[in-house]
Amino acid sequence: xxxxxxxxxxxxxxxxxxxxxxLHKSLLVAAGAPLIAHVRARLAPQVGTVLISANEEPAxxxxxxxxxxxxxxxxxxxxxxxxxxxxRVSTH
Numbered sequence: 001x002x003x004x005x006x007x008x009x010x011x012x013x014x015x016x017x018x019x020x021x022x023l024h025k026s027l028l029v030a031a032g033a034p035l036i037a038h039v040r041a042r043l044a045p046q047v048g049t050v051l052i053s054a055n056e057e058p059a060x061x062x063x064x065x066x067x068x069x070x071x072x073x074x075x076x077x078x079x080x081x082x083x084x085x086x087x088r089v090s091t092h
Contacts, residue, residue: 008049011064034064
C-alpha cells in the first residue's frame, strides 16, 4: 500500500459557473459548509498534500488546500486545471 504522505490529491475547484449564474460552485454552502470543505474533508485523510486548481479567488480557496494553482494554459477547461496541477505534484 502506498503511504498517504506519498500521494497528492487535486481538487478541481474552478469553472465559469455559467449554469450557476457565475457563482463559484465550490464556495456555495451546503449542510453548513462550502462544498469544497466537504470534498477536502473526504480527500485529506487519504493524501499527504491537497492542491486546489482554481483560476479565480485564490485567497478564498487558500484555506482548503496546501497550494492554489491557476491554469497555465487558459481556455482548456478542467483538463487545463489538471495539467497545471500535475506539473506541481512532487509525489510518486
